[in-house]
Amino acid sequence: MTENSDIKQLNNRSVVKISPQIIDGAISDNVRDFLQGLLTQDMRKVAAGTPQYGALLSAQGKVLFDMIIWDAEDVKDADIKQSANCIFLDVEAQYVDELIKKLSLYRLRRKITIERTEMAVLWSLHHHDQLTADPRMEALGYRGLSASCDCSDATDIWRKHRLSQGVVEGRDELGHEKHLWLECNAIELNGVAFDKGCYVGQENTARMNWRSKINRRIVVLPLAEADAKRQIIAYDDLGLSVEHRRVEDFDALTLPNWLKAAVKQDEGAEG
Numbered sequence: 447m448t449e450n451s452d453i454k455q456l457n458n459r460s461v462v463k464i465s466p467q468i469i470d471g472a473i474s475d476n477v478r479d480f481l482q483g484l485l486t487q488d489m490r491k492v493a494a495g496t497p498q499y500g501a502l503l504s505a506q507g508k509v510l511f512d513m514i515i516w517d518a519e520d521v522k523d524a525d526i527k528q529s530a531n532c533i534f535l536d537v538e539a540q541y542v543d544e545l546i547k548k549l550s551l552y553r554l555r556r557k558i559t560i561e562r563t564e565m566a567v568l569w570s571l572h573h574h575d576q577l578t579a580d581p582r583m584e585a586l587g588y589r590g591l592s593a594s595c596d597c598s599d600a601t602d603i604w605r606k607h608r609l610s611q612g613v614v615e616g617r618d619e620l621g622h623e624k625h626l627w628l629e630c631n632a633i634e635l636n637g638v639a640f641d642k643g644c645y646v647g648q649e650n651t652a653r654m655n656w657r658s659k660i661n662r663r664i665v666v667l668p669l670a671e672a673d674a675k676r677q678i679i680a681y682d683d684l685g686l687s688v689e690h691r692r693v694e695d696f697d698a699l700t701l702p703n704w705l706k707a708a709v710k711q712d713e714g715a716e717g
Contacts, residue, residue, distance in 0.1 A: 452570050453577070454600030458616075459567035460539040461591060462546060465532040467557040475556040477533050484552055484646050486627060487515060488639035492533065494519035497589075499581045499637040501627055502548065503647030507654075508623045509630060511545045512615055512637070513537045514581060516591055521565075523593035534591060536567050538616045552646075566595035569604055582635040583704070585611050609686055612666045612702035618679050619688045620664065628654050629690070630664050634708045663709075665691050668700055 464477050478489040487500030494517050501512040514536040521534060537545055542562055549560050568590045570577055577588035586608060613635065614620060620630050628651060632638045640655055654660060665688070669680065672687035680687045691699070696709055 452572055453568050453574060453595075453597055454570065454603070455595045455597040456567045456569050456589075456601055456604055457599040458539050458601045460537055460542040461563045461565040461567060462535040462537055462542060462549075463532055463559075463561050463563050464535065464549070465559050465561075467559055475558050477531055477558060480553070480556055480558055481515075481533060482642065483644065484549070485513075485515070486632065486638040486645060486647070486651065488642040489515070489533075490642075491639070492517050495578055497536070497578060497581050499635055501630075501632070501637060502545070503627055503645075503651070504623045505647060506623075507626050507647035507650030509620045509625055509627055510548065510623060511537060511541065512620060512630075513545075514589070520578070521591055521593075534563075534565070536589070536591065541617060564594070566592045566597070568592055568595060568597065569600055571607065582613060582637070583611065586613060605681075606684055609666050609681065609684060609688075612705055614664050614666060614688055621678060625664060625690060626654065627651055628660050629662050631705065631708070634704060660693065662690055662692050663705070665689055665696075665699065665701060665705065667691075671699055 464481070466475050466477055482489045485500045485502055487498045492498050492515050497514050497516045497520065499514055502510045504510055516534040516536060518530050518532040546560050546562060553560065568577060569587055571587045573588055577590040579588055580586035608615065614630065627638060627647065638651065640652060664678065667687050667689055669685050669687050672680065673689060676689040676691050678688045678690060693709055
């Protein structure tokens with residue numbers, strides 16, 4: 447893709463391709479079935495033009511890796527796609543090799559290839575035909591995948607915009623095997639399916655949802671409201687702090703409307 451002043455590249459993201467091996471002209475294993483038993487998202491929802499947000503959890507339901515899951519039809523380059531049976535994961539670049547290693551452990555004897563690609567993750571605040579609304583919330587903008595891009599990097603711009611919406615992602619903000627997925631606002635950000643059957647970490651995730659009780663959440667706050675004991679990471683350049691806070695303290699905090707509404711709904715269900 448050539449330079450478009452409004453479409454940028456996110457250099458902090460990488461793309462993992464998961465594809466079935468072709469043996470004697472036949473597809474060996476179903477990639478969607480493989481991921482269906484691992485990720486929090488329902489793979490049946492992943493279709494052309496409708497990427498989904500999800501995560502790979504620990505057995506205890508704590509976040510290991512969050513990601514955006516793309517259908518092969520969203521990749522226009524035939525040499526990369528190769529098969530309509532591929533799935534592409536838009537993930538944090540810094541830990542992509544670690545993710546591949548983890549997925550490979552679950553692969554066992556399946557004839558599936560898991561590999562890092564050189565694809566680019568594209569982003570814009572505005573709609574373009576080649577981009578799709580972020581599955582977490584449209585206010586985050588639009589993104590897509592490309593075989594290559596001569597675009598400028600928007601990692602810092604993206605981080606500032608994302609945090610302004612109160613949305614956290616990646617290990618620096620979500621931690622690694624530290625926080626439960628629903629504490630990361632996974633329900634509100636469309637990152638979990640409760641009707642898909644078993645997956646890694648499903649038991650604790652489903653139990654917390656059934657109880658309608660999320661006692662703590664990860665939130666983005668002005669530094670003036672920061673609590674060093676609850677802080678996960680501070681962004682001094684943005685004047686923001688990402689923290690793991692008790693919901694009972696939320697009335698005194700500056701929070702986005704979507705999160706306030708979620709907490710109010712929880713309180714209603716509890717009552």
